[in-house]
């Protein structure tokens with residue numbers, strides 16, 4: 102199933118042909134649906150029920166005389182009751198029937214670019230090892246694989262010199278989308294120049310640590326100790342690098358893979374920069 | 383007065399984001415705002431998580447962005463602006479107001495929702511969301527839920 106498949110929409114219908122709901126019941130039904138990840142439209146006589154998109158619908162209402170009248174014949178619709186105790190299960194059943202994506206299967210954590218600020222410098226593309234970034238046909242940076250992003254890792258936002266990368270679910274500004282101030286741009290804490298911080302590039306540092314550790318461990322032949330040492334190194338690196346989760350650092354590929362991916366990302370960024378600079382690009 | 387919710391043609395559409403997959407919105411603010419919306423006789427849209435819809439480029443965002451004046455109760459206006467743009471559903475600068483549930487009190491948000499007035503507040507910038515790169519044709523692959 103692709104990330105872009107149409108999601109189920111639930112409609113709480115209280116318009117013509119249906120009896121109004123009590124506010125407490127409406128709130129309970131809303132909460133039950135939202136907490137299971139569904140989108141809900143509270144619809145009434147002033148709005149058409151038929152979707153402007155081709156999303157499948159579950160329409161919940163207390164029907165006075167059967168179904169509400171304003172539904173297009175070919176709409177993908179199921180009917181149900183607004184009983185708060187069962188609405189989420191009804192929605193889940195409709196979702197499964199329409200083969201719509203399951204909400205919440207993936208924590209939506211990904212970078213969002215503020216193009217008012219972005220200068221297309223490609224630092225994020227050079228930095229990210231997980232293929233989240235790419236360029237469009239006009240060689241402009243874009244987020245292409247948001248589901249490749251490592252949950253809770255805001256590292257690329259800290260290498261952006263313009264504070265143009267947001268993670269809306271991040272705890273603090275300006276990464277969460279808060280206004281960027283001049284002092285943010287100059288603040289050391291905001292911008293992690295990881296290379297400077299570690300006295301070299303982060304990938305070579307990881308590679309060196311790993312290689313040093315490996316030669317020592319191969320002598321020791323003690324995999325538990327090796328793992329403990331790797332964890333220690335990575336925890337230290339995580340502390341140095343601020344709020345990059347330790348599990349993200351732990352899930353970094355092997356040193357060889359890191360070198361290869363870093364070289365690939367750098368080449369991609371370089372090619373994009375060259376194409377931008379070239380006449381008639 | 384009819385009990386069925388209806389909107390005056392000039393009233394802004396209302397969208398509420400429940401931010402289901404993070405704990406960044408104060409729960410008491412979310413609860414008060416949702417209660418207020420459920421107690422009023424107006425249609426509104428509620429989404430579990432706008433970020434998820436943006437990642438999916440869900441067509442409902444286009445529907446909402448093109449529906450005319452809109453008030454969105456979610457988080458920072460800059461984040462909301464570019465989340466919609468990332469879904470190829472640019473919000474109109476002149477007719478969008480974002481109410482920030484992260485920083486404003488429940489009373490302020492409720493008062494703003496209750497008034498029919500719209501105070502557009504998307505950050506203005508050097509490009510419009512229409513200028514932002516369009517996502518690739520093929521969508522991203524399904525995430526591994528494990």
Ligand code: SF4
Nearest residue numbers: 219220222223225261
């Ligand atoms: S690092 Fe920042 S300014 Fe540079 S391309 Fe990426 S988002 Fe744009």
Ligand code: SF4
Nearest residue numbers: 269399401432433457
């Ligand atoms: S748009 Fe803001 S409030 Fe809504 S889910 Fe994303 S981070 Fe949460």
